[in-house]
């Protein structure tokens with residue numbers, strides 16, 4: 001669903017969506033239900049709301065597929081791409097803009113499906129776990145430790161944990 005910025009009234013626009021959505025990895029397995037509040041601030045458009053659906057993900061520890069109900073907040077400020085291309089990094093006019101994601105629109109319209117798709121993909125990338133207590137797989141022999149045990153020693157550091165550590169350190173910077 002596409003929204004023309006010019007069609008958003010001064011008092012804002014509430015959009016309720018309930019539709020099927022596909023992502024490249026096919027992770028979305030239920031209709032997406034979303035409630036969005038669109039507000040114009042100059043050339044920027046603030047979109048706040050929520051998004052619910054069900055996704056099928058691969059556990060980052062044991063690599064088994066599992067289903068998860070997704071219920072995430074949507075907080076995005078859209079800037080006109082044309083303006084950004086001319087001026088470089090956009091100035092953040094919006095209040096609390098630091099806590100909001102940044103998006104770009106072009107030719108005066110925002111594709112809400114694209115917005116929801118991005119939010120789902122972003123959330124799905126956050127180290128999905130089938131269960132908080134998932135034991136993962138043995139890095140040496142590949143045994144799924146939720147299903148069985150192996151005789152390998154656990155003293156060496158799991159190289160995947162090392163990668164994660166670096167990832168979080170980078171995110172902090």
Ligand SMILES: [Zn+2]
Nearest residue numbers: 059062130134
């Ligand atoms: Zn798992």
Ligand SMILES: [Zn+2]
Nearest residue numbers: 138141150152
């Ligand atoms: Zn093992």
